[in-house]
Amino acid sequence: MAKGLSIFLVVIMYCAASIGEDTGKTGFLHWTIAFAMPFRMPEFFLISGLFLSQVIDRSWRDYADRRAVHYIYFYALWASIHIILKIALAQHDLSDALTSLALATVEPYGVWWFIYMLAFFSLSSKLLHELKAPHWATLTCAAALQISSVHTGSYLIDQFAAYFVYFYAGYVFAPLLFQLASWTQTHRAAAAGILLIWALVNATLVFTPGFRLDPVHIQMGWAALPGLHLLAAFAGAIAIIIAASLLVGLPGTGWLRQLGAQSLVVYVAFVIPMGIARTLLLGIGLDEPNLLSLVVLAVALTSPLVLWWITEKVGIGVFLFERPGWAHLSGAAKRSRGPSSGPITAK
Template identity: 25%
Template sequence: MPPEVTPVSSGTPSSRSGHRGRIGRVGWVDAAKGLCILLVVAGHANITLNNNGYDTGIWEKMSLMLGPFRMPLFFLLTGLFAARALSERWRSFADRRVWIMVWLFVLWVPIREIWLSMVPLTSVGNSDGIPAPQGLDPENWGPMAERIGLSVLGPESYLWFVYALALFAVVSKLTRRVPPVIQLLAAMALSVLSPLAEFDWPWNDILRTYFFYLLGMYGAPWIHRLAQRRSLWIIAGSVSVYAVVALWIDATHDHFNFGLNGPVRLFLALVGIIAVVSAFSYMESWRITVPFSKVGARTLPVFLMHIMVLATVAFLLDLVLPADPGLPLQPLILAGIAAVLCLGLHKVLMACGFSWLFRRPQWMRRRYLDSERRRQEP
């Protein structure tokens, strides 16, 4: 998350944690967030490799089977620290929770479109030469501008998560006086029934995940209690249940997603969340979780840039590889490379004065907040 909206823990972190990103962070939360974003990058790495003619082996199916809990877990972890902000004045709340996301969404939609248009469409082993990037063809500029305009008005790509964070903040603030049980039941019904409405996939994902944002917000005490139990029995049980149901779906349907109706997806998401929360809280002081925590404390640049970085790396691989090497871990290797490059690029951009790519400029925030102070002065 961007620095100006980074949550401060309201939970009770374990004293066993030896690698918190900074004071106030909870180690297992960062590690679980890191797993979420790495699974997202790995899923998109599968798609990128397939599009460029590489074999992804079993990892495509694995990505589908792990999909039901990826983004629900991310939004639940985001919601864990969101309840405190609901008591803020609207202007302060909007400054930290809404306008930052609006800024990022409006900024990165055209960046994404332009960047991807400048990456030539190639495939591994292609000996026909490098085609010109589509972005250099004036005939594509009009359709590209139209896509940018439509995408800014509503989520049309993986940037839906930025749009969702702003939307969830506004809706949860507006409904803060509604009893949490009613909010959760309504959001759960929306999560289960939204696929029947046949919205575009970004809106389906938004409607499915709001329940988990609220669950993190209002269920935080129980979630922290689950984490503090550090039970191997809960880990083993939840992992086993998830694996059995996922394997059954895969065995009885032509495509894994065909078996993910609303209730089944919700069930798998909840079981997967229990498994990950329990596992990462149990392993909180283990060295193996350090890479996950480091990524989890800096998810924003990875979320924003990983698709473009994946496309760029795949293009470069197409140039140097005469054929698909067929490595068994190709999607995971590409995902790891992309995540490291995103974090490195973020560090370089921040050092070069481009912090406005990842957070709202301070002059804009000052003008916004100063106008509120002047309005309140007698």
């Protein structure tokens, strides 16, 4: 359920930014994603680290196959598809496409940067585990990097500094977070009250002096301040876990659970249908940002699932969503079949 909320927020962000860029207007998606700015990506990484303890003691070969090669395969595949379609074919620029493909090996490309960083975070965590680095020391250094707002010009380094603390915190504090989820299910009224208080505080931190909303960029208020941003991010990540725990079992929420179960499918494939839908709708004159946002968001969320269903039924193109045998490290235990073993897999 939490994975469903996470991927939903990610798709909303990209829809809002792309629609704003094309129309020069803002809509309700912009305000939605502005509220989620402090925690949208931090909670995605934190949830990704929750089950790391289940595999981190395995051999380097098995661990790397499950926690690095798995992500690298889908990153390389879908980044290549996008570069070929957008640059080599649409722009007829083979030279630029080859340059982009080469650069994408060392610098995370496009929306798929998250998968790239997951592989890097997983390997870094394994190395720290093998070196027996104290959790408190690692978390302190990672928090210091986040607070320092590192800007080296290298996207890889900058994103590592900005987000590793959340991934590692998910790994270290997983037992406490699972206890929180259990407590929420038995104290629903109290949990709902905590969630309401958090929402008011988060809104205050975002929409304070300094907040600026334009069609493409969002500037937070006090929530952007170093240190305070870190606290707001962790608070938002905890709020997502509480919200997901409250949603479990409620009628009409099964679709969100399914969305989370197929997070890999949606994450890797939503960009292309989102762009096609936006271009076609703008071409017929639909530029009202709210209606356009709703339609594009629906297409972006459902098209990848439809494509995945077709590949499963006809048996063609399965490699788009399921890592084939040749993409496993030799001698590594094969992971379970299916798209649920995606970028924020539970195991």
